Each structure stands twice: as structure tokens, then as C-alpha cells.
Amino acid sequence: MLNIPTPHNNAKAGDFAKTVLMPGDPLRAKYIAETYLENPRQVNAVRNMLGYTGTYKGKEVSVMGAGMGMPSIGIYSYELFNFYDVDQIIRIGSAGGMQDNIKLMDVVIAMGACTDSNFAYQYGLPGTFAPIADYGLLSRAVETAKRQGTNVIVGNVLSTDVFYNTMSNVNDLWKNMGVLAVEMEAAGLYMNAAKAGKKALCMLTISDHVYTGEALDAEERQLSFGKMMEIALELA
Incomplete structure (x- = not known):
């Protein structure tokens, strides 16, 4: 607790609940807090990475944005696990x-x-670490x-550092290994949790399909993401 507030989080000791939901978009964190939480209060606004704490069905829960990519969620999740308890x-x-069996609006658990x-x-391991939930x-x-x-649908996902990849066959290679979906944060979160001796889970709503080119519109995203949010809130 001696390391807070941090350059990235101006919350004080006790501002975060033991369970934190982390969407990438800080505005989605704001939406979750205002829609699902009772008496939400803002606990962080540094760099507009909004964080809130309130209650859901009587249990204290926090929600905070994580940004895009493993460097971003790596910073925020590390501080939450190690500095904010x-x-x-x-x-x-x-x-x-x-x-091919993954459809728009499906919920994938990594x-x-x-x-x-x-x-x-950074861990200096003598082999390959397998990040798991x-x-x-x-x-x-x-x-x-x-x-x-x-x-x-439960299985393996890909956490990539590269959104625009110049390798034309990269998706085919991962698909052939049975990878269900691609995102950019889960592996970093899982590794931070493992190192800290804490717990982590990544749930994803399929918003687009790499091969079919299908994509959800704004209204469909809101409806489908709601199911995933409600599952997560029940885990607090």
C-alpha cells in the first residue's frame, strides 16, 4: 500500500473492491458503473482511465478501464494486484x-x-509459460x-501485440491450432495474476469475425455485451 497513489491511478487505499471488472474502454467502465452498480463513486481519472466502485446485489465491486494491449493492461492490473490489494x-x-463455429455475439471464455x-x-523462465485462467x-x-x-464457448484465445499484421497467413496459423478468437490483453493479465498469486479471468464477446468480415453494429454490441457483463458481475 506504500506505492499508492501511482502515476497511473490516483485512487487511495481501500478505494477498490477485491473484485475489479476491466473492459478495455474507460467509457464502457463508466457505462457499467452507472447501469449496474448501486451508489457508484469514481475512484480514478488519471489519463481518463476511469475507475469506479459501488455495489452489485449487496457486494462491493469495482470497474475500471484497461486500455488497449498488454503494456496497458499490464500496468493497471499489476498495480491493482500488487498495490491496491x-x-x-x-x-x-x-x-x-x-x-467457423464461432458466431457474432457468442461469449468466449479464455x-x-x-x-x-x-x-x-521479464520472468527469466527456462521455457515457455502457459497463461491460463x-x-x-x-x-x-x-x-x-x-x-x-x-x-x-471455452477454450484458447490469442493475445496479440499486433493489430495490423503484415504476415498474410498469421490468422490461418493460429486457426489451425484451434484458437477460438483473437484479442490483445488476456495473456498479460493472466501472467500478472500468476506472478502475484491472484485470480484472473477473461470473457470476450465476439464483435466481428476475422474470416467472414461480419461485425456487430452499435446496438447489437450493447445487447450482447450486457450478457457478458452480468456473468462477470455475478462472480464478485
Whole structure:
């Protein structure tokens, strides 16, 4: 607690709940707080990376933006785990579908996160680290989705550092390994959680498909993302 506030987060000790939901977009964090939380209060506004804490069904929960990419979520999740004593972070984001059976609005839960990032270099490991979700959070998310009537697909995703890749066949290579969808943050979050001895889960709504070119419009995003948000809130 001696390291707070930080250059990236002006919240004080106790401002964050033990569970933090992290969408990429800080404005989506604001929307979640104002739509789902009771008595939300803003706890961070540095660089407009908005963070809020309130209650959901009587349980304290926080929501904060993570930005785009592993360097961004790496900073925010590290500080939440290590400086603000947060126990679990649930990423709720969007992803591009890769497999033929993945459809728009599907909710994908990242059991594991492949990556082309060098994020794990810092640990000096004598091999390749496999970033995985906390099983307790994952299993509870699946059960919550069943009760909610929401179909979820559990498996491997790709956390990439490169949005515009010059390799024309890169998606085919990952698809051939059974990767369900591509996003940019889960692997970094999972590694930070592992190093800190904390819990993490990444849930993704398919907003577009890499191969078909289909994409959700604004209204469809709001409706489909709501299901994912409600699953995450139940895990607090």
C-alpha cells in the first residue's frame, strides 16, 4: 500500500473492491458503473482511465478501464494486484472470431491465452509459460451462464501485440491450432495474476469475425455485451 497513489491511478487505499471488472474502454467502465452498480463513486481519472466502485446485489465491486494491449493492461492490473490489494480481475472485452463455429455475439471464455508477446521475458523462465485462467472463476462463469441461458464457448484465445499484421497467413496459423478468437490483453493479465498469486479471468464477446468480415453494429454490441457483463458481475 506504500506505492499508492501511482502515476497511473490516483485512487487511495481501500478505494477498490477485491473484485475489479476491466473492459478495455474507460467509457464502457463508466457505462457499467452507472447501469449496474448501486451508489457508484469514481475512484480514478488519471489519463481518463476511469475507475469506479459501488455495489452489485449487496457486494462491493469495482470497474475500471484497461486500455488497449498488454503494456496497458499490464500496468493497471499489476498495480491493482500488487498495490491496491485486489484479489481478482475479470477482463470483459471484445474479440474477433477465428473458428467457423464461432458466431457474432457468442461469449468466449479464455481458458488459456496464446501470445506473440514478449511479456513473459521479464520472468527469466527456462521455457515457455502457459497463461491460463483461474479455474474457480472459469467454472463459476460457465455455471452462471447456464443459469442465465447464455451459450458460452471455452477454450484458447490469442493475445496479440499486433493489430495490423503484415504476415498474410498469421490468422490461418493460429486457426489451425484451434484458437477460438483473437484479442490483445488476456495473456498479460493472466501472467500478472500468476506472478502475484491472484485470480484472473477473461470473457470476450465476439464483435466481428476475422474470416467472414461480419461485425456487430452499435446496438447489437450493447445487447450482447450486457450478457457478458452480468456473468462477470455475478462472480464478485
